[in-house]
């Protein structure tokens with residue numbers, strides 16, 4: 408994946424502005440590059456597939472720069488977030504630069520690829536908007552949660568998978584379905600890891616979602632399972648900085664109702680749906696991607 412990093416940096420260097428390159432070099436690195444791995448499992452190495460991977464990773468990085476501003480997040484990938492070091496205004500502008508660079512490269516790819524990726528970016532923004540809206544109050548509507556994670560996370564993975572298939576001459580629809588379900592599983596696991604992982608493993612603060620107002624799938628299931636009195640108590644903890652007693656209360660209820668297992672089962676069901684969409688292509692690498700993603704611990 409080093410080549411993708413080099414290619415992304417070369418897009419920035421081509422802008423001919425040294426100050427932008429030095430800001431770019433300060434963006435927290437070492438992401439998982441799930442989207443690029445996925446692209447290269449589907450498409451052979453070529454100028455187009457490398458460009459596609461760089462475009463998708465740049466959009467993803469841009470979205471995280473903006474997301475950390477929106478979430479007031481001070482850490483990302485075990486380092487200070489870009490906004491923590493340089494402020495919100497610079498983080499927003501750097502996101503815009505990455506995003507525009509990605510779009511100018513996107514115009515060099517086939518039209519259906521450009522269309523699918525552009526639509527996904529609109530969807531990312533709609534998902535983030537819905538995430539912000541849902542976080543304002545205690546959301547208990549699972550359908551709205553699924554709509555939000557589809558838009559915020561799965562849509563770009565869906566577009567990456569579809570686009571790689573188009574470059575390779577495969578049926579785009581099958582791979583779009585694979586990417587969509589992989590993306591849904593990915594976000595559910597992300598939401599579980601917020602509860603089960605440490606700050607160090609995650610590279611950002613753990614147990615942060617509920618405090619931020621995000622009622623993710625584990626909390627939705629916990630709410631469903633709780634008795635009336637506990638439902639009320641849970642709602643009273645929403646968006647609060649929890650003390651150790653309150654944290655333990657939540658963890659205890661999650662254990663009692665096997666919430667983590669329930670969520671992992673749901674993520675696996677999306678993984679199975681993903682795999683059945685591309686079964687006929689016999690691509691073992693795509694099975695491994697689903698497995699690694701469900702079994703990951705950060």
Ligand code: FPP
Nearest residue numbers: 466469470473474502506531532535559560
């Ligand atoms: C992380 O979610 C955020 C995303 C996956 C998408 C964010 C999308 C935007 C800000 C809109 C698109 C903008 C551009 C410039 C393309 P999270 O907060 O649940 O995860 P985290 O815990 O890793 O922060």
Ligand code: MG
Nearest residue numbers: 474475478480
């Ligand atoms: Mg965030």
